[in-house]
Amino acid sequence: MPEETRENPVAAIEARHLSRRFGSVAALDDASFAIARGEFVALMGASGSGKTTLMNLLTCLDTPSSGELRLNGVDAAGFDEEARREFRARHIGLVFQQFHLIPYLSALENVMLAQHYHSVTDEASARRALEDVGLAHRLDHLPSELSGGEQQRVCIARALVNEPPLLFADEPTGNLDAENEARVLDILRRLHGEGRTIVMVTHNPALGAYAQRIIRLQHGRIVP
Amino acid sequence: MMLRMLRQSWRRNPRRKLLAVATVFLAASLLSALMLVSIGIGDQMAKEMKSYGANILLEPAEQAVLPSLFGEGEDNPLAGQSTLQESELPNIVDIFWRNNIVGFAPLLNGEVAVDGHSVRVIGTFFDHVLAVADDPEYRTGQKIVSPYWQVDGAWPDDARAEALAGVALAGRHGWTPGTLLTVDGEALRITGILRSGGEEEEALVAPLARVQGWLDRPGRVGSVRVSALSVPENDLSRRAIRDPDALDAETYDQWYCTAYVSSIAHQLEEAVSGSIARPIWQVAASEGAIIEKIQWLLIMATCAALIAAAMGIASLMTSALIERAKEIGLMKALGAHDWRIALLFYAEAALNSVVGAVLGCLAGWGLARAIGWQLFGEALAFSWIVVPSVLLVSLFIALAGTWFPARRIVRLDPAEVLYGRQ
Numbered sequence: 001m002p003e004e005t006r007e008n009p010v011a012a013i014e015a016r017h018l019s020r021r022f023g024s025v026a027a028l029d030d031a032s033f034a035i036a037r038g039e040f041v042a043l044m045g046a047s048g049s050g051k052t053t054l055m056n057l058l059t060c061l062d063t064p065s066s067g068e069l070r071l072n073g074v075d076a077a078g079f080d081e082e083a084r085r086e087f088r089a090r091h092i093g094l095v096f097q098q099f100h101l102i103p104y105l106s107a108l109e110n111v112m113l114a115q116h117y118h119s120v121t122d123e124a125s126a127r128r129a130l131e132d133v134g135l136a137h138r139l140d141h142l143p144s145e146l147s148g149g150e151q152q153r154v155c156i157a158r159a160l161v162n163e164p165p166l167l168f169a170d171e172p173t174g175n176l177d178a179e180n181e182a183r184v185l186d187i188l189r190r191l192h193g194e195g196r197t198i199v200m201v202t203h204n205p206a207l208g209a210y211a212q213r214i215i216r217l218q219h220g221r222i223v224p
Numbered sequence: 225m226m227l228r229m230l231r232q233s234w235r236r237n238p239r240r241k242l243l244a245v246a247t248v249f250l251a252a253s254l255l256s257a258l259m260l261v262s263i264g265i266g267d268q269m270a271k272e273m274k275s276y277g278a279n280i281l282l283e284p285a286e287q288a289v290l291p292s293l294f295g296e297g298e299d300n301p302l303a304g305q306s307t308l309q310e311s312e313l314p315n316i317v318d319i320f321w322r323n324n325i326v327g328f329a330p331l332l333n334g335e336v337a338v339d340g341h342s343v344r345v346i347g348t349f350f351d352h353v354l355a356v357a358d359d360p361e362y363r364t365g366q367k368i369v370s371p372y373w374q375v376d377g378a379w380p381d382d383a384r385a386e387a388l389a390g391v392a393l394a395g396r397h398g399w400t401p402g403t404l405l406t407v408d409g410e411a412l413r414i415t416g417i418l419r420s421g422g423e424e425e426e427a428l429v430a431p432l433a434r435v436q437g438w439l440d441r442p443g444r445v446g447s448v449r450v451s452a453l454s455v456p457e458n459d460l461s462r463r464a465i466r467d468p469d470a471l472d473a474e475t476y477d478q479w480y481c482t483a484y485v486s487s488i489a490h491q492l493e494e495a496v497s498g499s500i501a502r503p504i505w506q507v508a509a510s511e512g513a514i515i516e517k518i519q520w521l522l523i524m525a526t527c528a529a530l531i532a533a534a535m536g537i538a539s540l541m542t543s544a545l546i547e548r549a550k551e552i553g554l555m556k557a558l559g560a561h562d563w564r565i566a567l568l569f570y571a572e573a574a575l576n577s578v579v580g581a582v583l584g585c586l587a588g589w590g591l592a593r594a595i596g597w598q599l600f601g602e603a604l605a606f607s608w609i610v611v612p613s614v615l616l617v618s619l620f621i622a623l624a625g626t627w628f629p630a631r632r633i634v635r636l637d638p639a640e641v642l643y644g645r646q
Contacts, residue, residue: 086559088557109232117558118558158558
């Protein structure tokens with residue numbers, strides 16, 4: 001990892017000529033951008049614009065076909081599968097539009113699952129993570145017993161419990177009503193205020209307005 | 225955490241688990257029932273097949289010099305020339321395999337004059353009480369050794385002047401049950417007509433002591449039919465039959481301490497002086513061959529059941545993986561190693577198999593008892609070896625059934641199942 005100085009800060013994310021092809025189709029084509037640490041960025045674009053492809057690359061769920069990608073100063077483009085798994089566990093928090101909670105585990109256990117695959121489980125810190133998102137009273141409830149907004153907050157608590165430096169949120173309010181949307185955005189803003197780097201994928205301009213900066217994608221390319 | 229996940233998965237999502245348990249349960253109950261039947265059927269069938277008659281013939285060594293050329297009857301030119309001592313007969317039930325001796329019946333053949341006719345006579349025990357080492361009132365005789373003998377009338381009393389007349393002999397002389405004959409100046413009553421399918425149908429079969437008196441051979445017997453419970457012969461016993469001295473000490477002990485008809489015969493020779501014991505191979509081999517075939521049939525049926533169970537579990541696990549693809553994708557996205565996810569599925573399969581196997585053992589025991597009652601009129605004994613065996617086999621089929629679908633976990637792409645590609 002390169003040494004960080006005041007004059008030369010290490011970017012949280014740095015992509016150069018990043019591409020991802022599936023056969024002859026370029027889902028992401030020559031994307032270059034940088035995201036500073038502590039920045040709140042929105043990735044925006046229409047369906048099929050390459051948002052999710054870029055998100056998968058940035059979260060180490062996929063590997064680029066070509067180009068450079070540095071995450072916290074580490075060359076992530078050359079990661080093998082084990083290195084990607086390790087990086088995901090240690091450095092990345094994921095918030096999903098569909099929540100993806102394990103249906104037979106309680107809210108608390110769903111949060112502890114992330115600890116389990118990161119290192120060791122710590123019920124007290126998992127409780128705190130849920131308290132931080134306002135779910136202290138829902139610890140033992142199953143996902144099916146929670147509202148959409150509550151499920152999304154469990155998902156956020158799970159993403160944060162290991163205190164990852166990078167938080168990625170894929171359409172975090174896509175399945176929520178206005179009240180819950182506002183609550184989730186408040187949490188994201190608070191996290192940003194605490195200095196966390198947040199990348200949010202959305203196609204909703206109103207939501208994008210909450211970010212400091214917007215990276216727009218169109219047909220797999222970054223557009224101004 | 226994994227134990228917690230297993231517990232919660234079982235508690236809150238029991239439907240699929242119960243299906244897997246039911247699959248293992250069916251296989252385990254069939255397996256344990258067939259194992260119990262397979263273990264018990266040897267003894268039960270051996271008992272049943274005692275209706276074939278004695279399976280060992282004990283003769284004086286001199287008489288059996290040409291053992292394989294002649295039968296046990298008068299075709300042998302040396303028959304009747306030499307004898308065994310009746311006083312040594314209790315030794316037959318004092319050998320290492322005494323508990324496997326179902327019974328024995330001595331034979332003494334000769335010719336006597338009956339009402340002016342020369343008649344072949346066979347002296348034997350019908351239902352004789354004898355003092356032996358472990359039992360002062362041990363009962364043995366043709367009733368036990370030759371259950372296939374059919375008697376029209378009543379069996380003679382060993383202590384009285386009574387006899388059975390072979391059906392051919394009785395037919396020639398017009399004897400019927402109740403006919404009084406005179407033998408050696410003594411009255412002899414025919415109590416029944418004997419059908420045996422053998423040489424006895426041409427003879428008068430009387431208590432041994434009477435015949436010894438008529439032939440003036442007190443305390444002597446010509447041969448002894450012995451009925452013993454034995455296990456099927458195998459390569460080891462066949463080698464021992466060829467030449468027991470060629471076996472090394474360990475192999476010899478193994479043969480000696482297994483209830484092969486050949487090793488029982490060997491011990492009988494040691495017990496009765498001047499004797500040679502010959503397995504009656506038609507009977508012994510039939511017993512062994514039939515039991516072996518039945519056991520093979522059971523093994524084949526068991527294997528088929530196990531393969532079907534393994535395929536059922538593989539199918540269930542495959543559909544579980546498809547159903548839980550997002551769960552697996554999430555675990556991968558959170559940084560789980562493939563082996564940790566696979567371990568969870570293997571642990572679930574193992575847990576299901578243990579539950580299914582324990583229940584299956586109980587059900588299998590009940591099934592085996594029912595089969596025992598149906599086939600043999602008595603319950604088959606429970607053998608504890610079945611429990612660990614069924615547990616291990618159930619575990620194996622559950623893990624084998626999980627192995628193939630678990631390989632798909634490695635290939636599953638979390639990005640694909642969580643987001644879909646764009």
